[in-house]
Amino acid sequence: MNKRKSLKELNLLDKFLFDEAMDDPENVKTMLDIILSQNTNLKQSPQTEKEQRTSTDNRQIRLDVYAIDEDDVIYEVEAQKENTHNLPKRSRLYQGIIDSKLLPPGVVDFNLLNEVLIVMITPFDLFGYGLYRYTFQMRCEEVPELKLDDGATRIFLNTKGKHPELVSQELIELLKYMEHSTDEVSEQCKSERIQKIHRRVCRIKASKKTEVKYMQAWEEKLLERQKEKRELLRKMNHKMSIEEIADVLDMDLSEVKDIIEEQYDTED
Known part of the structure; x- marks a missing residue:
């Protein structure tokens, strides 16, 4: 983001x-x-x-x-x-x-x-x-x-x-x-x-009140996009290489690897 x-x-x-x-x-x-x-x-x-x-x-x-x-x-x-x-x-x-x-x-x-x-x-x-x-x-x-x-x-x-x-x-x-x-x-x-x-x-x-509201809205949107990326990554895993997934989702390679490992741990 x-x-x-x-x-x-x-x-x-x-x-x-x-x-x-x-x-x-x-x-x-x-x-x-x-x-x-x-x-x-x-x-x-x-x-x-x-x-x-x-x-x-x-x-x-x-x-x-x-x-x-x-x-x-x-x-x-x-x-x-x-x-x-x-x-x-x-x-x-x-x-x-x-x-x-x-x-x-x-x-x-x-x-x-x-x-x-x-x-x-x-x-x-x-x-x-x-x-x-x-x-x-x-x-x-x-x-x-x-x-x-x-x-x-x-x-x-x-x-x-x-x-x-x-x-x-x-x-x-x-x-x-x-x-x-x-x-x-x-x-x-x-x-x-x-x-x-x-x-x-x-x-x-x-307005300080609006500044706080803006920050909260931005953080909520960030969390929502992270959730969407995780869901897309889950669907793309096994179909594309880690490098291709990172490129499509505009994510760091290490971040993709961490999420995949986390998903494997959850499944186990």
């Missing part, structure tokens, strides 16, 4: 800081207002790290930010730092699971489904056209101007866009600030709304 950055070194694209910052409804509202160029009135406080699943047997997902406005439009916003090469289909899964929870059992009027808008913010160009923003809605192939109007929209934002004329300057500033949430970048932003976000982020970074 990579060396742990300090809380002060985190940017808004880092999951922990993003979740902490988006616990503040004002930050969520400001972010949505800038992204969508509208005035968003949230009905209730947004939820971060909201767990969703269709049943106890199905895969769970954790939504970074889940919010509902006064018109019952649902917003789901993700900060995705790494290109996992599956984001379009991941967004499809998110939309499907959100949709499956919207209608009470027995309700058959699908027109009651809320509008759902999923936003993924990334520091890379997922589609290669150099845009800051890619917006997807269902359209007819045979009649391109014909929209399906199913109430679902997915937006992918790229902090490294190259066509500023297609989006607002404030959105560009927001994306740059999310990638580098520093005093220096904040000072270059003309947007007063982004300056306010920065002041709130500074308070989070200066």
Whole structure:
């Protein structure tokens, strides 16, 4: 696992800081207002790290930010730092699971489904056209101007866009600030709304309580990854050499040997 950055070194694209910052409804509202160029009135406080699943047997997902406005439009916003090469289909899964929870059992009027808008913010160009923003809605192939109007929209934002004329300057500033949430970048932003976000982020970074929470979260994640590696190692043992296992799992050779010996001792 990579060396742990300090809380002060985190940017808004880092999951922990993003979740902490988006616990503040004002930050969520400001972010949505800038992204969508509208005035968003949230009905209730947004939820971060909201767990969703269709049943106890199905895969769970954790939504970074889940919010509902006064018109019952649902917003789901993700900060995705790494290109996992599956984001379009991941967004499809998110939309499907959100949709499956919207209608009470027995309700058959699908027109009651809320509008759902999923936003993924990334520091890379997922589609290669150099845009800051890619917006997807269902359209007819045979009649391109014909929209399906199913109430679902997915937006992918790229902090490294190259066509500023297609989006607002404030959105560009927001994306740059999310990638580098520093005093220096904040000072270059003309947007007063982004300056306010920065002041709130500074308070989070200066909080001793949040520092302890961050350290605990990092340690829990480290233990979880170690557990996952041990399980993978157990499955790969006898199928690959120790050297190959160490390379695939990015582990020291001695660590792999110790775990294998420990497993043998347990079996005995």
